[in-house]
Amino acid sequence: MLQGTGSNVGKSLLVAGLCRAAVRRGLTVRPFKPQNMSNNAAVTMDGGEIGRAQALQALACGIEPHTDMNPVLLKPETDIGAQVIVHGKRRATLKARDYARLKPELMAAVLESFERLKSQADLVIVEGAGSPAEINLRSRDIANMGFAAAADVPVVLIGDIDRGGVFAQLVGTKVVLDPEDAARIKGFIVNRFRGDPSLFDDGYRMIAERTGWRGFGVLPWFAKAALLPAEDALDLQPFGDGAVRIACLALPRIANFDDLDPLKMHPDIRLEMVHPGQPIPGDAAVVIIPGSKSTRADLAFLRAQGWDIDLKAHYRRGGRILGICGGFQMLGRSIADPHGIEGEAGATEGLGYLDVQTVLSPDKRLTRVMAVHEPSRLQVAGYEIHLGRTDGADCLRPFAHVGDLPEGARSSNGQVEGTYLHGLFTSNAFRDAWLKALGVSASEFCYDSKVDAVLDELAIHITKHLDVTRLLELSR
Template identity: 50%
Template sequence: MQSPLKALMVQGTTSDAGKSVLVAGLCRVLARKGVKVAPFKPQNMALNSAVTKDGGEIGRAQAVQAAACHIEPSVHMNPVLLKPNSDTGAQVILQGKALTNMEATGYHDYKLVAINTVMDSFSRLQADYEAVMIEGAGSPAEINLRANDIANMGFAEKADVPVIIVADIDRGGVFAHLYGTLELLSKSEQDRVIGFVINRFRGDIALLQSGLDWLEEKTGKPVIGVLPYLHGFDLEAEDAIDSQQQLAGTAKLVVKVPVFTRISNHTDFDALRQNPDIDLQYVGKGQSLSGADVIILPGSKSTCADLVYLRSQGWDKEIARHLRFGGKVIGICGGFQMLGRSVADPLGIEGAPGVTEGLGYLDLATTMTENKKLTRVTGTLGLLGQNACVSGYEIHAGVSDINEVQPITLSDGTLDGAVSACGQIFATYLHGVFDDPQAFSLLCEWMGCSNVSVVDHHANQERAINRIADAIEEHLNLERLWPGLGK
């Protein structure tokens, strides 16, 4: 088995146990100690994605983990990305490029082929870096997914890497989670587990000690450490929507985002959610958009289907009323497309072939094409007679014919986005449009509030990464993983 320094895999007892955050923190710890380290996730299922410098698509969690390593993200850090477009199917992306759409049963068999791509990417990272920190997916104890597994123990066995298992004590049942997960593994898989990490503990550690002793005695595996619950901790979510906020008091701006069935890249709104002056609310099924100063239509992996869903919730009527009373509306990517006259999908790229009527507020028509646009961009945003620097990334299959004022001039001279003649609607293909402080301030002024605090999203991310790294250095016995490292 390889040494933990050369390659270490973090698996979890459940989804959202803390795998992504722990890997990011371990990456930063190693980077602090001068180790050339990279993150890796063999298979990721998420609708939050990022664009690499060379125009590939990977999960956002791996882009954050790359930032923790102080390196550029690469397609090899997440060689298989699955983007669900229905309850049973997903778009399959290999080494950054979309391959095809597959149903779950078909993909189960295809994993025997995909493992070759996974191992190719892993080998490349191992050749280029001193250490690779690997993140599993979901839980290794999902009995129905163990055959042909490439995301958890199936990969760990193939790559011959050691594993630590993390569990979230804040969920409850942490000892059952850890003991039960280990028991459901095969003997060879159990042998490669070198220890446990307990995450999000609140209270006096002395009250936990008897449980830790029991777990170590029953399993023969050490508890490497217990990480505390970090209040106010905020790092980009891999897929689950994070709605935690820290409002200063009375919000200066109420922003509502309808949650589509296939909402994508909702991390676009983290800069708004983290701002103490903004009350950002995600509006789910059966809930109302009323009371908003601004409504933002987010991205979608299935734009036409989510247009139908939007209407089924009566949100189209609420948007119409909102605009009649002078409210502002923003559309990002799929939301941009929805605001036009129509969205055509003649090849069935995102669902059944056909044409779906748009909301009709912008003079544009969109056609889905086989070639997905994947690019990172910079440019200038022009609104209210002012200019601001803007940056972001584009991930979309649609090509839009736009007959509106386009407010963003990209660095290559091309134009992006649209502003309605009435001045109440702003739309863009750029994900991350709120992340740049200059663009954030100008957009807030356009939304009707010129005195909103400016929050530096990238600085917040750095603080979060350093907080988890600090906690790891304080509360984990790193000698059990890397004897003598950094001494």
């Protein structure tokens, strides 16, 4: 089990790289994360949803993602509450205090999934969540040491030297942990080192002396990590230096933003994340309104930022607008939430670029789909993960067809499009056709193949700098 000294220290990427490294050694491998908190989810073949990081890790293992790989998923809807997904299905929306009471019950679901994965593989590589140093949460923990103790799994602790304070991260964690939990940690990894790793030899030795833990290596910064699907919204940064700018609104509860990943790889694209306090760039060819876990709240935030005014100017200049999932709902005339599913019951006026209306309902649509993009007649592979139904006159001018059923909507002049299809830009021919309208030439790369190649490079990078053999021996 890889645990971290904090959030976003590189656990997900390290698990993915170790999974691929082990597969390259001929092992059958499964990834596992007992509890994840993310609004960036993936739809599995068994009709559920898990964290996007576990889907990437499954790809690193050469297998389809399954709900057992992330049995508990928390999807924040407010600052104090989250949707609770258990074995891929929505169980409830709870405040943090109420969720804490549920944790002991959820441990059974976690261990059930873990045992199933163990029976299928030579090796299971587990990812922790946050930090085990959050000792106030230890008594009911299912994500870090609580799980490690219940499942009798050895732990390796990851520190992030790039953010500074790596000595305090690693040594401090040892100090605050209960001695039994500290004894479960078999070693440490220093991650994201920039420069010559040999310059850290003394520091590395000091950490080993202070903690009594074995060092498994210092891992240099892996620049191509930015090309892999990210799970944490903290990773949303501008990417690329192409001549054509695509702007995406960085909403507070942005969801499933991996939709953007294939665009980052195109050499002619500059993907610009528009963060709070920033205007929408006036030279953007397209503005993307992404998915949201709390659509009406994020629409209110959009207006508070003045982005609705920027969108009007963008539209008058002839710029295009694409709304995906929650962004599609925002582009309509209204969003109604009569049951209070995403917050207080009520209705919100939409941006009005599409003649459609959305009504949210408790039933969640979770499915992988093959669609045909209406204007280009090209196939689009994607997935749907949303609440509610959208209808209206512009739905008669659909974005795509799923079988005989229309999907999404387009404005009469073609400037504005809305769709529930996540992952649409992974379809290479469709992506090239959609970008061609912006004057972007065909990219001639296969997105899936490029991600797979980066995972191989990551595995080679990890094998070169870490003692992978000894890491894998911990599982014996």
